[in-house]
Amino acid sequence: MTTTARSLASVDGLQRLTIATPDRPLRLDNGRALDHVEIAYETWGKLSPAKDNVVIVCHALTGDQFAASENPVTGRPAWWPTMVGPGKPVDTNRFFVISTNVLGGCMGSTGPASRRPDGHVWGADFPHITVADMVRAQIALLDEMGIDDVFLAIGGSIGGMQVLQWTVQARGRVFAAIPIATAARQSAQNIGFYEVGRQAIMADPNWCDGAYVEQDKRPDRGLAVARMAAHITYVSEPALKRKFDRRLQDREALGFGFDADFQIESYLRHQGQSFVDRFDANSYLYITRAMDYFDLAADHGGQLANAFRGLDTRFCVFSFSSDWHYTPEESRNIVQALNAAGCDVSYVSIETDKGHDAFLLDEPEFEAAITGFIDAIAEARDLPPADEAKAMARGKGKARP
C-alpha cells in the first residue's frame, strides 16, 4: 500500500502523512494557505476490503492521536481506553479506527511549533486556523490513504465540533456521527474562559511574542495557569465537593500564606504542571481560538438547521447533566436543528456529577448507549457483527461472500 511508503515515521516515532505541498497547498478559512502540512495519526484494526469500516476519532483540546494506545513521546496511557479498543464500544476488532493530531496541534502535526519552509519555527506567525481547517486536513489525510467514506465520526468537546463539521463538510461521506458534550457554537462563557487562558500565556515573559522556541524559552507559568483555569470548567462543583471540598493539603491548619493550603489548589497546580510537560503554549492559543471561532450556524445563513438539511448521516448526540462547559442545552440546540432539518437523530442525556470530563471517564450508561447505537448502525451498513469480526481479526473466520 502506498500509504506506508509515504508515511514519515521520523525520529520521534510518530506516524505522519504529507497532505499539502507547494503545488497542492491547504487553503485555510482565513484566506491564507499552507504549502507544507503533515498530519500525524494513529490507526487500529484493519481496513476492510470494501473500505466501509472506517471510524474517525476526533480528540479534544489537549488530546492527541493516541486514543487507544500509549503515547510513545509522553509515555501517557491511551486517553480513551473505555471507548476505543478490542471489545470496546468502538471495537478495533471490527473497525479501522483513525485518530489524527489536529492541524495546529503539537503531537506531530503541522502547527505553530513546526518549522516553516525557511527553517524558522512558525510561532505566532502560524496562520489562524478553524475547526473547518482541521477537518479539511483530516479529509485530505483520508484522501491520501485512499479512503472515501467514513462509517462513523466520534469525538467529544472540540472533537465533537469536528464531528459536526465532518458531517457537513464531507457531505454524504459520513454514515454516522456521535458528537459528545459539544456545541454547534462556542458560548460567550467559553470564549471568556479561554481568553483568560490565552492572556495568562501571553502575559508570561517567556512567551516572547510567540517566538519562545527560537529563543529557547518556555512560557510554562502562563500555560499552567491557562490549564488550571480551564480545568475548573471541566469538572462540576458537586464532583469538586466530593473529591476535595475545603479539605487541607498535608496540613492541620490554615497556613496564612499563598502556598497550596487546600487540596483543590494542590490538585490544580498539579494539573497545570503536568500539562506544560506535554503541550505547546502556542498550540493552546491557536486551538482555543479555533474553538472560539466555531459557529456552524453562522456558516449557513444563521440557521443551524440549514447546515444539516439533506444529510442522511445518522446522529447520536450525547450530553452530561453536570457539564457546564458544554451544557446539555447546547446539545439540545444541535438536536433541535437536526430535527428541524429532518435528520435521523438520537439524543441521550447522561445523569452524572462528573461534569464535562465525564466523556473520558468510566460511565456505564454512556458506553452501553454508544455500543447499542454503533451495533445498530453497523447492522444498517451491513457490517459483520462483533463476534464474526472478532473471529476474522483472529484469522479464524471465513471471509463473507
Added chain:
Amino acid sequence: MTFPTGPSGGAFRARRADHVAISQFVNEGDLVLDVGCGDGQLMQLLQSERGARTRGLEVEQAGVNRCVARGLSVVQGDADNDLPVYPDRAFDVAILSKTIQELARPKFVMGELARIARRVIVSFRNYGHWKVRTALLTTGRVPSLGSSNPDWWSDGARRACSARDLADLAADLGLDITAACAVGGQPADASALKRLNWSAEEIVFVLERHSQ
C-alpha cells in the same frame, strides 16, 4: 395445541393490543413520531410489521437508552416542552400512546402534534366506559383503569377523560376524528363515538385537520 402467529407468519411475540390497534392506521413508508415512546416496543412493531420509519421522544433516560441500544432513533425530551422546535408537517403520523392523560398540557401537545404531523393517532383509557360510570354511581369512587390495583392513584393518569371529552378537545383544535376503534375491536368512524364511549375501555382515535 396451536400457537397464534403474527401477520408475517413468524413466531408469536407478545404484542400489546393497543399497539396492534394503533399500527393498523400506519402505512408503509410513513415517517412516524412516537411521543412518549418508552422502550421503543411500538416503534419496533411499526418498523417490522408496517414498514414505517420511526422517531421517538421519551423523557426517561432508561427508556431512551434501551431504544438507542435497539437501534431506534430517539430523542430524550419532554412532550410538554420540546415539540415547538419541530417544523410543520415534518411527519406523516404522530402517536400519543396512552400518554395524553399524563401530560401537563394535553391541549397544547395535541395542537403541536397536529401541526407537525398530517395525522395524529391517540390511544387512551376511556373513563366514559359503563363500568366507570356505574362504579362512580354505586360506590362514589372513581375506578382505576388499566391496572389490577384498584387504588385511584395507581394507573398514572393525571387527568381522566372520556372518548367524548377527547372528541371535544379535537373539535376545539379543528381536528376531525377520521377513524376510531376500541382496542381489540374493529375500526369505525366518528358516528360510533357514543357506542365506543359506553363500551370500550381503551380507544384509538385518528385525528386530521379539517380539509379546506
